Amino acid sequence: MKALHIITGLGVGGAERQLRLLLRHLTIDCEVVALTNPGAVADGLVADGVRVHHLGMGANHDLSALPRLTGLIRAGGYDLVHTHLYRACVYGRLAARLAGVRAVVATEHSLGDSQMEGRRLTAGVRALYLASERLGSTTVAVSPAVADRLTRWGVPSPRIEVVPNGIDLARFHFDVSRRHHTRRRLGLPEDAYVVGGIGRLTGGKRFDVLIRAMARLPVDHWLLLVGGGPEESVLRRTAHEAGVADRVLFTGERPDVPDASPGPDVPSLMFAMDLLASPSSEEAFGLAVVEALASGLPVLYTSCPAIEDLPAQAATGALRVRGGPEAYAHAVAAVRAAGPRPRTAADAAHHYSISHSAARLMDVYTAAVSSSMPPSPQESRST
Structure with missing residues (x-):
């Protein structure tokens, strides 16, 4: 399995640090693309031997980033795309679908009751999030509290999996x-x-x-x-x-x-x-x-x-x-x-050992990829 992780930036933050730690424990080939702000965590990932792509996105409404991201995904031959943080989830899910990748997982790292990643939750933010969420396979919540918030937003419970953050x-x-x-x-x-x-x-x-x-x-x-x-x-x-x-x-x-x-x-x-x-x-x-x-x-x-x-x-x-x-x-x-x-x-x-979290996430990946695969000819005949 080959996966691409898409994240808004790679400065030193909780989601960014968590991504680097996870990649050290996942048992598949992973690459990372940062939409903007490569940051210190990008250097750390490269030092770990992870290939990091910089998309050079200028702003939230830089729509020119979408075809660049779609082309990158299509050229990479990825089996699964995993998005992190709001902007990356919105652009990444759509780009993955346009590139033909159906196994799309997103982790919701920072959803509060009144804010997300420090920005106030408005009706527009929520509507765009929910529209893009439907393009994915699974949304990962880092705690049951986040899973409850997603459910109240209108994300169907069967699409939500809880995979807590992990520590070394x-x-x-x-x-x-x-x-x-x-x-x-x-x-x-x-x-x-x-x-x-x-x-x-x-x-x-x-x-x-x-x-x-x-x-x-x-x-x-x-x-x-x-x-x-x-x-x-x-x-x-x-x-x-x-x-x-x-x-x-x-x-x-x-x-x-x-x-x-x-x-x-x-x-x-x-x-x-x-x-x-x-x-x-x-x-x-x-x-x-x-x-x-x-x-x-x-x-x-x-x-x-x-x-x-x-x-x-x-x-x-x-x-x-x-x-x-x-x-x-x-x-x-x-x-x-x-x-x-x-x-x-x-x-x-x-x-909250990172090894437990990585193993749980691998289960989510396996299920997402399996459900996205077309039925075999034998399965088609049996139905």
Whole structure:
């Protein structure tokens, strides 16, 4: 089986990182096409030996990309096309059909109740999504919560499969030497209590809540924000206005594996933290939370379907926080007062092993390809 993965871009985001990790565990020949913004993950894929195509799409309404994408699919001789993220799903499903590929799988990574990938859900966005969804074979939801949202939108339940995001448990196994090295590299005081936030710096992630919580906590509390995005300048200004700019660190986008760029990777940054906080009120899965639990961190979160879908005892280190800066400041203080926990992986992290997710996705691929094949002459005669 030969598959083409189509994704909107390959910057350092949850969907992009997940795609790279999946390709390391899928047992078929895969190539990737990025509609726009090749990004750091593209370099990582190439380093892994994956062929990456750059379509050079200029904007959402760049219709000239459609024939280029259709031609690329037709020339590649792919058995299956797998799309990721909204723009890639809309263009990729149509291009796959025009190219004659009937086995078309799409993963819905970022569907919330009121937004998708940071954009507000309008009637037009929903209508276009549903129209393109009908061109595919299967829509993969990364959590039961996303599957429920798709059903409420009008996607037929038989077309939806739940394949949760996965993590590489070994990569997040706590390493005390990397913790000390990373903290020294970041210039963190030895006695600093480090609260971490990981994700795209957008309004929906509510990282401003954590910055304002810092102003309510003692001066030995630091905030480490890992990620890039359009709200970085706003968040820096918020830190200045709150009087905590000297103890809020912005790392920018970081890879999840070591690479040639300067600075630590995501696991090393997690090792440097004492607690991870995720104040986002709408999540499709909550990958950073699961990775934090794999590294033995206590976690505060507002929305995390990956945890909410499991029994409470699977994530004893995770606490749900409802509210704003005051609530988060109170919760951080309570976790610190309880003392340090052993940095061992929670049961929830083992539940989301990437090998399990890859195997489940292979089942989805096999079913999609089988159902798209024309009946054999013998089967035709028997009907």
